[in-house]
Amino acid sequence: MTESFAYDTVTYPSMVHPQMHPCALAAIARLHGIHAASPAHCRLLEIGCGEGVQLLALAMAYPDSEFIGVDMSHAAIARGEVARTALGLGNLHLVAADLTNWDPGTRMFDYVIAHGFYSWVPQHVRECLLALCGKQLAPHGVAYVSYNALPGRRIRQMTWEMMKHHVRHLSDPQQRIDGAREFLMWLGENVPASKSYSGAVQAEAEHILNDVDPIVLFHDDLSDTNDSFSITEFIESARHHGMEFLAEASYSDMSDAMLTEECAASLIRLTGNDRVEREQYLDFLKGRRFRQTLLCRRTGKPSSEMQISSIAALEVVGALQTESGTAANLAAGKTERFVAGESASIATDHPVAKAALELIGKAFPQPVRFQDLLARSRTLAGSSAADAESVAEMLRTVVAAAFQRGLVDLQCDPPRFAATAGRCPLLSPLARLQLEQELPVLTSMRPSMVRLDSIPARELLRQLDGRKDRSAILYGLAASMSAMEIPGSDGRVERQPIDWWLEQLGPNLEDGLRDAARMALLVE
Incomplete structure (x- = not known):
């Protein structure tokens, strides 16, 4: 099977990636002195x-912007066109074409x-691709290119x-999928024990079997074509087309926070002021396997260094909480450590x-404007006007x-969505369309991918048409569930009346x- 038909024959999982959202790319660019366009x-x-x-x-969130998508898969573009038409998105254009003979026009x-x-x-x-960037990227434009990275990808x-x-x-x-997975199981179970080879092979086989979608x-x-590149090689190719390294879209990947002070100092001696060389040596240390490089x-x-003053015009979002999970003690001199997930943290006593x-x-998942954040936190902490600038x-x-x-994200003009479920909540049109198409995951307005395996949760979303209040939502949900045959605890499939569902679902409606x-x- 040729590559050109593979994506028409086997549908690739369609996902959104927050790190390539223009509100994130614009923020990073502005942090480094490039005044990228607002999304x-x-x-x-x-x-x-x-x-x-x-x-x-994106097209739904930013009606005054123009979005163009190009892909060789006619089947994928056809599916996208169905969705685009259903959503009435005149600012989105999807094109089935080979990049090598597609005419992008003359506009930047x-x-x-x-x-x-x-x-x-x-x-x-x-x-x-790089030639297109070199020719048609706007003067303050940003290109995002992801690729397999060396040397980490060797394993x-x-x-x-x-x-x-x-x-x-x-x-x-x-x-091919079944054969590859059967081989991995055989390999993981039978590779002879050794100090290095068996451990690496077994870990890789286990990861692919457990964490990689079979379609991926x-x-x-x-894939017949599946190449890897060092950042040095990639940036050298980009420079041939007048492009330069800006940053990594996953900005925390550039951090040396995990290094000892001695190692960090030696890294400076090895790489000097060369940012690409620094990234290359960090890849040697970390074994990074995938890059999302901004050009x-x-x-x-x-600018080689982050211009911290630029943060004043950006917005901040993050699922932060204190390490203890309790409210922060705002008293001066009392150190609190904040976490988001299980890896990184930040501590402060201010x-x-x-x-x-x-x-x-x-506020999460809502972003907060930095200036609003500053004003509100100063009020909460009782900070005097005399030290405002410091x-x-x-x-x-x-x-x-x-x-x-990697504890928070910085954004420039991020998409807006409802912070709370108002009197008559309204599901986003894209999520509603995906529900109608019975897709297993929905696209949020952040955007991110949301998997809902619960039947009541999916049926609740169907009720959110912007016209129903709480009572109507609950009744509609109960009526929908009563029409379904649901397996009971004993395995028997049966239906329950509306009143039964009203009693079961009512106490959990607000949580949903x-x-x-x-x-x-x-x-909104």
Whole structure:
């Protein structure tokens, strides 16, 4: 099977990726002195867009911007066109075309995005992508290109080669997937014990079997074209087209926070002021396997250091909480540690900083404008007007550190969505369409992907049409559930009357609506 038909024959999972959202790209660019366009008024091109789920969310959030998606899969573009037409998105254009002979016109693009593309196309197509960026990226534009990174990808590459050898005589997609997975199970169970080889092989086989979607395995791991590049190689290619390294879209990947002070100092001695060389040596240390590199025009002359003052014009979002899970003690001199997830953390004893980090967590998933955050946290902490400028500088520094550690995101003009479920909650049109299509995951307005396996949760969302109040929502949900045959605890399939469902669902209705708002599925 040729690559050109593979994506028509086997549908690639359509996802959104928050790190390539223009509100995030614009924020990073501005932090480095590039005044990138606001996503609210921009022109964005996505290469290899699939059915354009990310573009659908963007076009809906930013009606005054223009979005173009190009993909070789006619089937994927056709599915995207169905959704685009249903949503009435005249600012989105989806094109089934080969990049090498597609005519982009003469207008510039503020953003060019290519995710999951560069490593899976031949060399001449990669050059075509970079040439397009060099020719048609706006003066303050940003390009996002993801690719398999070296040297970390070498371990996975070894496994790819073994799997492809094992299924080399198979052409049917499902047989190739099944054959590759059977081989991985055999390999993981039988590789002889050794100090290094067996551990690496077993870990890789276990990861692919447990964490990689079988369809992704087919398209990515078993692809005839699946190349990896060092950042040095990639940036050298980009520079041939007048492009320069800006940053990584996953900004915390550039952090040296995990290094000892001695190692960090030696890294400076090894790489000096060369940012790309620094990134290369960090890859040597971390074994990074995948990069999401941002490029800008070399003439833009991006600053090598983050311009912390730029944070004042941005917005902050993050699922922060104190390490203890209790309310922060805002008293001066009392240190509080804040976390988001299980890895990174940040500690501070400054009352305003503690109030701000707590406010960010309480607002999540809603972003908070930095200036509003500063004003509200100063009020909570009782900060005097006399030290206003020093407090503002301190808070910008704290937010910058949290951003560099991956605890918060910085955004420029992020998409807006309902913070709470109002009197008559309204589900976003895109999520409603995806529910109607019976898709297993929904696209939020952040955007992110939301998986809802609960039948009552999905049926609740169907009721949120912007016209029903709580009573009507509950009755509609109960009526919908009463029409279904649901397996009971004894395994028997049976129906329950509306009154039974009203009694069961009533106490949890508000929690379900609150969850819908927290998942950013509701609009005003």
